[in-house]
Amino acid sequence: MTEPDEKESMKKMIFGMDETIERIKTAISDFESGRRINIAIMALPYAGKSELLKEIVKMHPHNVTKVTFSSIVNNEEEIPLVKDDNKIMLFDNCHYLYMRKIGGFDVLEKFLEMVVSTDDKLCITTWNIHSWNYLNRAMDIGRYFPIQITIPQMGHGDMKKFLLSEYEEDEIKFINDTKIEEEKIFRIIKKPIKEKFSHSNINLYTLKINYIALRTMFFNKKPDETAESIIFKEILRLSSGNPGVATEIWDKWLEYPIIRTSSIDTIDTNIDLGSTGRFVLYLILSMGHIKKEEMKNILNWSCNIDDMLINKILFEMQNQDIIMKNAEYYSVKPERLYVVVRYLQNIRLVW
């Protein structure tokens, strides 16, 4: 059984971020002794970067001011001026300070100017990793933040501990209810065909490949593997070690107190989008969540797009089960996050 303190920490998304927290602590103590180095923390959505900032606030409750950007900041006046006496400034979701359009970098430039001009303050910022990669290549923003921390992915053991941290030992029952059949990978299929002229029957033979069995043989379950191991392996694969995504998948599969192997949804979404659709998907991924109006604002400059086309693209993406709408915000479905990342990496829209 885990110790109470350890358990408390596991419940939070910062589980497994000890090294990251240590680097931030060192930067803060360096700052207190007169050496100021700004920090950029990068991660994908759901990876726990906001939780990490909360932890920093908890570590220095009287020295920290936290600013959270929750949607795109359109003009410089919306950047909160840093006037209070707190020496450590935390800026969460800094990717909302730019838009990928002409004139869309003015707010970010103003913010960066503020970051370098406030000599007596330490700025700790968080960014969507794909926005950061884009801005770093297009505007070289890495120069403003000498310490760059990418939130690490969880391993198999950590993921298991993290997901089970809320429960007592043996509280969750893992059940393997998938029928394991001795499936053949290659099968010869005989197709009888009636020949037109002689009216006789002839057989056509074709080779059928069972791709699921082939994949299982190479990558997955051994016959004697436990249900628990199968489930955690699949969660780790689908979430790529992202705790937020893993939690979403876990919650979806769990029928408390039972989790079954038959709940595993192994179908990887096949994304099929046109050129503008891909760019819209990139915008949604790189912003985390974004309003339709904000998308339209960027796309009108970038693709000369109209309202009907953007509605069609969003509908298409919802149909392909890759995005979801929450209130007026669109975001990538957690369980499809890494499928989307891989798709956009493959066509090099994310770098």
Added chain:
Amino acid sequence: MVESEVETFIANFEHVDTQTLLLSLAIIVMAVVLAKIVAFLLTKLSEMSWRYRLHLKTIIPFLKVLIYSFAIYYILASVFALSLSHLVLLSGLIGAAIGFGLRNLFEDIAAGVIIVMEKTYQVGDRIEMGKYYGEVKDIGLRSTRLITPDDDLVSAPNNLIFTECVASGNSGSSEMMASLDIYIENDSDVDLAMKILREAVITSRFVYISPTRPVTILLNDHPFYKSLKARAYVNDLRDEFVFRSDITRRTWNEFYKRGIRPPKAHIISDVGNN
């Protein structure tokens, strides 16, 4: 010794019957069909895997050369039952044939092998060869096929590499540099113009930026107007023209909003005439 080899060689050819010829023809047809299938499958696969498109396409000419060479070797060695010394003798005859009239054909084949081995250009590259410009669709043993921007299929003989300069825009990479010029009035705010053009480039959905693929904006001063040159890499070379068009459209939309105008038409034409 040599005389007896020649006699056997001639005897071998005298014994060639219709069946041998048909068998040879069947092997050639099979080689062609196999080469086509391999090329089709690899092209299909490469189009599915965008990232490794050019890498997969590079293999196609190699495999074709391999298949054709094996087919020829098989016909000569197994069907015609020629020994090594016979093959040497045959190559001598081929040499004579080249001298007498098939020079161009063999020059094309030799150039085809050189293109494949030296990778002068590869399938998927954007090249300029002679007066033609386009994407290399196929490198055959005799000719290279290009798809021009106007979607024309051009067959250029491989031996052009011996006589013409060949420029490859991407040499095996998916991205390639695209540059474009924009002309503005002499009294324009050039700092603003350069900022707008730079932002138009870096926000384009077709752009690719990396430490080795930077975006460069240059200003040139002319007597009666100024010109801006943008140099950037298009993510997929097939989007070269849409990339240019996208940047030009958005730049001019913003220029007009900010009061930046193109030079008067007569100035450009006057300068052009001079």
